[in-house]
Amino acid sequence: MASNGPVKDKVLTLETLNPCVKVMEYAVRGPIVARAGAIEAELKQGANKPFKRVTKANIGDCHATGQKPITFIRQVLALVTYPDVLMKSPDFPEDAKKRAQRILGACRGNSIGSYTESPGLLAIRENIAKYIKERDGYPCEPIDIAMCTGASDGIKSILTLLLTGKPGTERAGIMIPVPQYPLYSAALAEYNAYPIHYYLNEDNHWGLDVAELKRALNEAKANCKPRAICVINPGNPTGQVLTKDNIQNIIKFAHENKLFILADEVYQHNVYAKGSQFFSFKKVLMEMGTPYNTMELASFMSASKGFMGECGYRGGYTEVINLDPEVKAMYNKSISAKLCPPVSGQAVMDVITNPPQKGEPSFEQFTKEKETVLAQLNEKAKLVTSLFNSIEGITCNEVQGAMYAFPRLHLPAKAVEAAKAAGQTPDSFYCFALLEETGICTVPGSGFGEKPGTYHFRITILPQVEELKEVLGHFKDFHLKFMAQYK
Template sequence: MVGSKAIYRLNTTCQRLPVAVWARVLGGRAIGIKTLHTSANNKQKVLTVENMNPHVKNMEYAVRGPIVIRAGEIEQELKSGVQKPFRDVIRANIGDCHATGQKPLTFLRQVVALCTDPVRLMKDPNYPSDAKDRAQRILDSCGGHSIGAYSDSAGVRVIREDISQYISDRDGQPADPDDIFLCTGASDGIKTIMKLMMTGESGNKRGGVMIPIPQYPLYTATIAEYNAYPINYYLNEDNKWSLDIPELQRAIDEARAHCIPRALVVINPGNPTGQVLSRENIVDIIKFAKKEKLFLMADEVYQHNIYAKGSSFHSFKKVLTEMGPEYSDMELASFMSTSKGYMGECGFRGGYCEVINLDPDVKAMQIKSISAKLCSSVAGQAAMDVVVNPPKAGEPSYQLFKQEKDTVLGQLKEKAGMVSSTFNSMDRITCNEVQGAMYAFPFIHLTDSAVAEAKRRGMAVDAMYCYELLENTGICVVPGSGFGQKPGTYHFRTTILPSVEKLKEMLDRFQGFHKSFMQKYK
């Protein structure tokens, strides 16, 4: 099993990030390197690096790590006239759709705009009636008819009702608005539920959370923050990143000496691996969770992003319910977001969590927990409402909405195929088909000489590869060591989000670099 520290560290060097890097992370705000060095020893300070929460120090988040910081520096160098062998930086490190050029959906922005400035815009004939109707319905449920007012802690009631209808239509199973709470992106909902799993103990009495390897760094960062124990299970790269039950069993059996296993996290479609689980696989996972008495956490934020022929999205709730009484009463939390799908509205930080079958007393504690945070952004809640209640056939905005949605998903499908086929055409790179989500996680078969050079530099070899890629081509991707990978394997994660034309250019640059890198370390 990969050690927990090896997974949640960026692992770009054998040491923690240098103070200079974190000074840049802080944006250079009057916090010089000297100040950071001396503050730890300044006895006048109440809070120092030595006495602060050690679990916060252990947190890492690879998709915004030092390679990304260097990418920002290179962008500034290009602006100041520094000559590079490329004209711009292509950021393929994070699933930020609009930052890579995706256009906002007209209808979603219209509804949010109407909610924001109703006095003027409700009279504007350029806004369609269905957008005005939805905005007015949301505003009528807000205090003072304003999204500037706090909502209920769980979110605006009518939005939760729309979410429950969306889930009911999707799954063919009823959903209860009282099982739903709006959150600041799916990540906030995930942290809220994970917090309930903690035991409050240390050592082998800590709560353990099963997470896939490779995984999205939110999970290891949160586990580190909460002083929980990561129970790492490997996805099967040789079988399209499938989730194998014997591997789940191995992981939990080995972990019992170190923790009390509480929850099983499944990311479907996968991040960073881009796989889509079959219904049969989901059935087996649910049976495993039932046998091992685990709380299921289903990260389903990419449920609209399905590209591969024969692949379909099956929600864990739908499958669990269809499996009958023995399984339909299992505890499950599922998560959705405005940030992914065809919307890509990352900045609104809209999301929801549906939690079913909680013990009533635990549910009361969950409500207390979210009440302490008051409420998520009501503008983000309004954006979430459009996702679950889009224009319907016959409404004025339907045709434009459908055209924009189909265009985004069609281009993502085209780019998914382009990425996997191009990487597989390169010597010493293999890449599973991107079945869904927004990422590829190619395997780089690096040479012994490359591994030796990275060791000499004190770096992870995949990090060395990604640094050289950035410096030589301007392409910013994230080394696989930031997500976790089997020992002795090397990967990187790239998004498929740049425009078709930009992605073609990126892959051309990549091919040239890879060929020269392999020649250099042959």
Template structure:
């Protein structure tokens, strides 16, 4: 088999009787690095990139007893917002109801193994599912019972009506974010859809934009003003992007990932006005809405703000996302999320739901789990007090750790950091010595990737370089979570400080 004119090789055809005699010596696979979807090769996802893979290798060495030569005894993965991997305890009420739904025989045990309100909730959920089983399919957009719970949650949170037909349940927020971006991408050349994303950003967005072949439009958050979102910067990015694409989508993450900022209400109103006046679909990623630690900050949903702007509330396409992976729930592995679509054309919704139906449905266990956390025990019910205590304990611990992490990095030489107002991350800026920058460039890696790899090799602490999220040119950052347990975070921060001081001394 030969390759001509740079074309991908074509597999030889054999008769059925000849197949077993065909030599494989010259066999060439249909797919290869040069013969595959180029969009896939453009996808980058730093949160699980090469440094994280190296950390995983170290972790496996230690667990198998082969880590004797490493200068540390454990790997601390502060690279991803996986709460329970960092030993956060699950919420009891959620796990009890979900257990009973997954194994209904538990409901008939005498004496009861669960509180009465758990038993009643499980029976209510099972009664709403086909065959009374989590093993049955749901509608492609999610079980009506679960979508009604989401509808009520949104109405209670915002004080405005929601339409259950505009709610789609998904395997976490990521899945429906990707489907929404896919639906919004069309056109060729300068008519191709441009998607405005914050820099720094969560790599899901840049990865998805690469995957679907849309155009990425960066707008920079203002690090000097607590990572605020400047309307002037939005306008500048929008205007520049018109030279090579047609901006159609504006993505906002609030509270922010990786920056941890919480947008003020006035800023949210300005963003809504900008999106409406520039005919942009506004995608609001609000998965960290429970994670607000700053005393002067408060979460406000884009839905609520839009409904309180009469001149815009009927002429802006808004889709907002929420998930049970973050907040006080931390149920990343169960995969439950939703999107609410507002002011979307009915034909677009039909096509979007068709896309979702091609996936059959999201995991029913995730749908049910989401319905449980969005409809917690009420005052007077048996599980209420324990639920509130657990919720307060998780959020209180996260707030305490956010202060410790910020305080440590703010006092380190050659490090600048904004307050952690919300979410689960800290995004410090490192003033790297020129010698370290030069050595990194000689090695062919980004300077902040060079720094965090040295950190991993010296301490076992795994964080993500800021270059994986985007940053202003010639600035260097890293993202760390605030999730390690309190008894470990103190030791982690001490090791981090020792490494950093030594690194600066070595390369100054």
């Protein structure tokens, strides 16, 4: 086979490989997901298992779990793809055609096959700016928007600016939550930056505790140059929605310590709990006035989450405010070598930020589809929260937002010993057993980080309601059996 030459003469071996790549981890697609894939293949070949299919509750992949695409988004996308024929088709409503025409008019040669400006089409950035302005009640300029290939790409572009280019204790220190979506730890490992881990407070709805932020920062100062703080709101994997008060305190802390704020706000449409509300970091910072309203902030949004769940299009944007103009120019230069984000993903962001308006032919259907998805997510968030809190040996903060529950496992000492004997973390041991016995694929809490001695797992709330009920039933049976076995 072409892939397996003799190793001795290789340029790249585990010894010579970039050591930063070696230490990278990305648990959401880690070994448990590989095992889930292998089990799926076994099932296809007729293997006898105690379940009929694998439930991939490891990743926020909406359409994969049966959510239907929003019709209007796909209509606009089809129109910009093949306008010569479809613009004349009676199958498409006028408001979709109008949006498609506007996008095509902004594309060179009227084709989405052309490169756009590096930060994305100005016409689309105008809609994004309008959306942000309406959301927050503060001005937003298209020149502060840079579209990206999913939020991950935007986050990495900003992190790149913050690196010091120096080794050892001169490395850039970036504050990241524990638990956290592992893109952050993976990117910091790749860039040889120093992760300053701060623990979210599980006892207070996974909120941010300023005393804990101070502890983390002070302990890290000997090891790095602290540059920035990342906050994920609504939370991934933790499902919390930060209060305005909490955000204000974080902003004050960042100001005192001269930190650039990275606000990962990709779940801004996903808020379910009564009394919870999404406040953007920009809005709060603007409301706070001087000296906070001139702080450097990058906010990230994605086409992959919310009500649309268009993960495959890889759309997203970054809004950066209050950058030093010279730094802003360097940022623009740094993204120009990537040419441009996928234009179809840009078009998805256009529809999300410029949806059908009252009086337009698609308004009713669009609104109904959007609200149905969000209402179902709401129902599932409550279902999951209440189920986990009804089982012995599990506690779970309310899923206030985003798409995940992050329940805590109170495992018996025998289970912890059995895990150690198997060379696994206790939560990996648990999650692998869950997968083998029920086909439910989750991600062990250790992949996101957790307080020592605590064990969790992340499960998405995405399966369709009836399926989710069934999954939770199987989960409960497994859990009680597992607890009895190791009691």
